[in-house]
Amino acid sequence: MESENAVASSTPSVDVCKGINGLNKVVLRESRGNSAEVYLYGGHVTSWKNERGEELLFVSSKAIFNPPKAIRGGIPICFPQFSNHGSLEQHGFARNRFWSIDTDPPPFPTNFSSKVFVDLILKSCEEDMKIWPHSYEFRLRVALEPGGDLMLTSRIRNTNPNGKPFTFTFAYHTYLSVSDIGEVRVEGLETLDYLDNLQKKERFTEQGDAITFESEVDRVYLSTPTKIAVLDHERKRTFVIRKDGLPDTVVWNPWDKKAKAMADFGDEEYKHMLCVEAAAVENSITLKPGEEWKGTLELSAVPSC
Known part of the structure; x- marks a missing residue:
């Protein structure tokens, strides 16, 4: 198995190899040394590192x-x-199904600039049909842009042979790595309405000039802008989240009690992560047979004061 701290290569590469517990993963590297890893299990991005090898996602x-x-x-x-x-x-079930590498994806727009990407595909199976009786094709492209930005593009098509539409909600459940949750602020969601999952999805309006964290937060912000910033003062780093086709933004941190209740989450790890998720939650998406929906997430990490 290759080293997780491989020396930056001057040659962009896309490699399939074994990850934890022998699960297949795809490692993307661009010329400056930025990298990303995607497990075929779940179509799940588990790593995004900058050119200095610093991990930007929390696992x-x-x-x-x-x-x-x-x-x-x-x-x-x-x-x-x-x-x-x-x-x-x-x-849902997409995050615990085995995806395949898509060897014949439909064409992307000609302005797609990345040469370092992988196309994955997930199709309906018998197991899924029992609980969600619809035929679909879900294509996911994970790309590293030339400057190290991470881009995920999802294309979901209704392939029902019976003429029936289907409806779904969706999110990129992004876990960002932060130095100290108490030193983090989210900008771009001020004055917007949100549904508070800690208060039976009651609707409120954001009053602060930025979102800061002193306790558990679990909110769905509605009709959010296409660009949101997450400022990590201690690391002098700002995450910029750009999204398209995804009107909502979920903000989540479990804080101490919920962290201790999760078997797959360290008791103190809530201090070093924040989920800011591009999503379509409030209004479901409906596709007729043959129709396709597209949702894009682009993540940048830039120096800040």
Whole structure:
């Protein structure tokens, strides 16, 4: 197995290799040394490092890389539902299915600049049809841009042969690595309405000029801008989140009590992570047979004061 701290290469590369517990993963490297890792289990990005080898995503030290348990951290894909409704499991089933490398993806726009990317595909199977009786194709492209930005593009198509539409909600459940949650602020969501999951999804309006953290937070901000900033003062780093096709933004930190209640999460790890998730939660997406939906997430990490 290759070293996780491989020396930066001057040659961009896309390599398939074995990860934890022998699970297949794809390692992307661009010419300056930025890298990303994607497990085929879950179509799950588990690492995004800058050119200095610093990890930008949070994955719990207690994460369980053992199907059917979803991996705790990185960027889980929530489909066909976000949260927990009806007979489907929490956050849907895409994050604990085995995806395949897509060898014949539909063409991307000509302005797509990255040469370092992998295309994955997930299709409906018998197991899924029992709990969600719809035929679909979910294509996911994970790309490292020339400057090290990480881009995820999801394309979901209704392939139902029976003429029936289907409806879903969605999120990129992004866990960012931060130095100290008490020193972090989120900008771009001020004055917006949100649903508070800690208060029975009651609707409130954000009053602060930025979101800061002193206790558990679990909110769905509605009709959010396409660009949001997460400032980490201690590391002098700002994460810039750009999204398209995803109107909502989920902000989550479990804080101490919930952290201790999760078997796959360290008791003190809530201090070093923050989920800021590009999502479509409030209004479900409906696709007729043959229709396709696209949702894009782009993450940048830039120096800040």
